[in-house]
Amino acid sequence: MNKVILIGRLTADPELRFLPGNGRAVSNFSLAVDKDLSRDKKQEFEQQGKPTADFIRIVVFGRSAENCANYLAKGRLVAVDGRLQTRSYENAQGQRVYITEVLANSVEFLEWGDNNSAGNKRENNKGSNDSMDFSAAEGFQPVDDDDIPF
Amino acid sequence: MNKVILIGRLTADPELRFLPGNGRAVSNFSLAVDKDLSRDKKQEFEQQGKPTADFIRIVVFGRSAENCANYLAKGRLVAVDGRLQTRSYENAQGQRVYITEVLANSVEFLEWGDNNSAGNKRENNKGSNDSMDFSAAEGFQPVDDDDIPF
Amino acid sequence: MNKVILIGRLTADPELRFLPGNGRAVSNFSLAVDKDLSRDKKQEFEQQGKPTADFIRIVVFGRSAENCANYLAKGRLVAVDGRLQTRSYENAQGQRVYITEVLANSVEFLEWGDNNSAGNKRENNKGSNDSMDFSAAEGFQPVDDDDIPF
Amino acid sequence: MNKVILIGRLTADPELRFLPGNGRAVSNFSLAVDKDLSRDKKQEFEQQGKPTADFIRIVVFGRSAENCANYLAKGRLVAVDGRLQTRSYENAQGQRVYITEVLANSVEFLEWGDNNSAGNKRENNKGSNDSMDFSAAEGFQPVDDDDIPF
DNA sequence: TTTT
DNA sequence: TTTT
Numbered sequence: 001m002n003k004v005i006l007i008g009r010l011t012a013d014p015e016l017r018f019l020p021g022n023g024r025a026v027s028n029f030s031l032a033v034d035k036d037l038s039r040d041k042k043q044e045f046e047q048q049g050k051p052t053a054d055f056i057r058i059v060v061f062g063r064s065a066e067n068c069a070n071y072l073a074k075g076r077l078v079a080v081d082g083r084l085q086t087r088s089y090e091n092a093q094g095q096r097v098y099i100t101e102v103l104a105n106s107v108e109f110l111e112w113g114d115n116n117s118a119g120n121k122r123e124n125n126k127g128s129n130d131s132m133d134f135s136a137a138e139g140f141q142p143v144d145d146d147d148i149p150f
Numbered sequence: 151m152n153k154v155i156l157i158g159r160l161t162a163d164p165e166l167r168f169l170p171g172n173g174r175a176v177s178n179f180s181l182a183v184d185k186d187l188s189r190d191k192k193q194e195f196e197q198q199g200k201p202t203a204d205f206i207r208i209v210v211f212g213r214s215a216e217n218c219a220n221y222l223a224k225g226r227l228v229a230v231d232g233r234l235q236t237r238s239y240e241n242a243q244g245q246r247v248y249i250t251e252v253l254a255n256s257v258e259f260l261e262w263g264d265n266n267s268a269g270n271k272r273e274n275n276k277g278s279n280d281s282m283d284f285s286a287a288e289g290f291q292p293v294d295d296d297d298i299p300f
Numbered sequence: 301m302n303k304v305i306l307i308g309r310l311t312a313d314p315e316l317r318f319l320p321g322n323g324r325a326v327s328n329f330s331l332a333v334d335k336d337l338s339r340d341k342k343q344e345f346e347q348q349g350k351p352t353a354d355f356i357r358i359v360v361f362g363r364s365a366e367n368c369a370n371y372l373a374k375g376r377l378v379a380v381d382g383r384l385q386t387r388s389y390e391n392a393q394g395q396r397v398y399i400t401e402v403l404a405n406s407v408e409f410l411e412w413g414d415n416n417s418a419g420n421k422r423e424n425n426k427g428s429n430d431s432m433d434f435s436a437a438e439g440f441q442p443v444d445d446d447d448i449p450f
Numbered sequence: 451m452n453k454v455i456l457i458g459r460l461t462a463d464p465e466l467r468f469l470p471g472n473g474r475a476v477s478n479f480s481l482a483v484d485k486d487l488s489r490d491k492k493q494e495f496e497q498q499g500k501p502t503a504d505f506i507r508i509v510v511f512g513r514s515a516e517n518c519a520n521y522l523a524k525g526r527l528v529a530v531d532g533r534l535q536t537r538s539y540e541n542a543q544g545q546r547v548y549i550t551e552v553l554a555n556s557v558e559f560l561e562w563g564d565n566n567s568a569g570n571k572r573e574n575n576k577g578s579n580d581s582m583d584f585s586a587a588e589g590f591q592p593v594d595d596d597d598i599p600f
Numbered sequence: 601t602t603t604t
Numbered sequence: 605t606t607t608t
Binding site: 151153231258 | 301303305379381408
C-alpha cells in the first residue's frame with residue numbers, strides 16, 4: 001500500500017515533456033500544501049520567515065499530464081491522488097541526488113476561477129464544471145528513470 | 151489535506167534521538183514499499199538490478215517514537231499513516247539538501263513474528279495482540295528544524 | 301487503519317444538535333460524491349435516471365460541528381477526512397436499522413464563493429482565506445450511541 | 451475524490467457470485483475494523499457488551515474477487531483500498547433498504563499464517579510471499595444494481 | 601430523501 | 605527555487 005492524497009496550490013506553471021522512447025507526455029509541478037499549524041504557530045513561522053507550507057513534487061503521465069499543462073497554472077488549487085516514489089540520478093557534479101515525489105494517478109481541479117495567473121491557460125475548458133477529473137491511470141506502466149531527462 | 155498511507159518493511163533498525171530543547175523522543179527509519187509492478191516488470195527490474203521498492207523516510211515523535219525504537223527492527227512490516235513534509239538543511243559542503251519525508255501520526259505493527267533480526271527487540275510486548283497502534287498524535291506540535299540535529 | 305477521504309457537495313444544509321449528557325455539538329450532513337464514471341457512462345446513467353453520485357452521511361463533533369453548521373450550506377464543496385463507522389438503532393417499527401457513516405476528523409472548505417443557497421450562512425468568515433480547516437480532532441472521545449438521539 | 455483504506459479481519463468466509471449478464475465474479479465479505487479506543491474505553495465497551503470494532507461491507511469484482519474467495523477465510527487480516535458506494539434496494543417487505551459499502555480496488559493479504567479457519571482455503575498460494583496484491587482495478591466498469599442479485 |  |  002502506497003497512497004498519497006494532497007490538496008494544494010501549484011507553485012509555478014506546470015512543465016510538459018515527452019519521453020524520448022515512446023513520446024509519452026510527462027508533466028511536472030510542485031504543490032504548496034499548507035502545514036497543519038495553529039493560528040499562533042502560523043504567525044510565528046511567518047514572522048521568523050519559515051515556510052508555512054510543504055513543497056511537494058508531482059509527476060503525471062499521459063493525457064492527465066497534457067491536461068495539467070493545458071488547464072493548470074501557478075496558484076491553482078488541485079487535489080492529487082497518487083503514490084510516493086523515490087528516484088535518484090547523477091547530477092552535473094557527479095553526485096547522486098535523491099528525489100522523493102508523488103506519482104499522480106489523478107489530478108482533480110478544484111477551481112475554475114478567473115484569477116488566472118497565466119494568460120495562456122484554460123482555453124477550451126468545459127466551463128461550468130468545477131471538479132473535473134483527468135485520470136492518469138489509463139494503462140500506466142512504470143517507466144525507466146533513464147528515459148526521463150530531468 | 152496531506153495524507154500518506156504506506157505499508158512496508160523497515161530497511162534497518164529504527165534510530166532514536168531526543169530533541170535538545172525539550173527532550174522529546176524522535177525516531178527515524180526508512181520503509182521499503184514495493185512498487186506496483188506486474189510479475190513480468192518485477193522480474194525485468196530484478197534482472198537489471200533496478201530497485202523493486204521505493205525507500206521512504208519516516209519520522210515519528212513522542213511515545214510512538216519510543217515504541218518504534220523498542221519493538222521494531224529491520225525487516226518488520228508496518229502500516230504508517232502520516233503526512234508528507236519537506237525540510238532542507240546545509241550539508242558539510244555548504245550545499246542545501248532537500249528532504250521529503252513522512253511525519254507519522256501512527257505506526258501500526260502488522261507482524262509479531264519470531265523472525266526478529268535484532269535480538270534486543272520485542273521484550274515485554276503484548277503478545278497476543280498483532281495489530282497494536284501506537285499513536286503519535288497526542289499533542290504533537292510542529293518542531294523547529296533547527297532543533298533537529300540530523 | 302480506517303481512513304476515508306471524500307470531496308463532495310452537501311446535499312442539504314447541515315443539522316446541528318447537542319448531546320444530552322455533556323452538551324457537545326454534533327453536526328450531520330450528507331455529501332454527494334460523484335461516481336467515477338466515463339463521460340458516456342455518466343450520460344447513460346442520467347438518461348436512465350440513475351444516480352451519478354454516491355450519497356454519504358457525515359458526522360462531526362465539537363467545534364468543527366459548529367463551524368460546519370455556521371459556514372456550510374447545501375451545495376458547498378468540502379473535503380472530509382475521517383473514519384468509517386457503523387451503528388445500529390431500533391426504529392419506530394421496532395426494526396434494527398444499520399447505519400454506515402463517516403466520522404469526520406476534519407472538514408476542509410474548498411469554496412468561499414457567493415452562490416450561497418442559505419442566506420443566513422457565512423457571516424463573520426475570514427474572507428480571504430479559501431481553504432480553512434476546522435479540525436474536529438481536538439480531544440475527540442468516541443461517544444455512546446445511546447447518547448445520540450437520531 | 452473518494453478513498454477508503456481499511457485494515458481489518460474478515461468476519462466470515464467470503465462469498466462468491468457471478469453476475470447474470472456477463473459472468474463477472476463478485477465477492478462480498480465484511481471486515482471487522484477495530485475502533486480507535488483507548489485501553490480503558492475498550493474495556494468499558496467490552497464490559498457493556500458494546501462492539502469494539504466497526505463492521506464494514508466490502509465488494510470486489512473480477513479476478514480479485516476470485517482470489518479473495520480462494521485464499522481468504524474468516525479471521526484473516528487484510529488491507530483494503532477502495533471507494534465508498536451507496537446502493538438501495540427494495541426488500542421482501544417492500545421497504546427501501548440503503549446500503550453503504552466499500553468497492554475495493556485492491557485487497558492486500560497481510561498474513562499467510564497457518565491458523566486457517568477454513569480448511570479448504572489457501573491451496574496453491576505463493577507461500578513465502580506475505581503481501582500479495584490482487585488488484586481489482588483491471589478494467590473495472592461500474593455495474594447496474596439490478597444485475598446484482600443480493 | 602439527495603449535490604454542481 | 606516555491607502557493608493563497
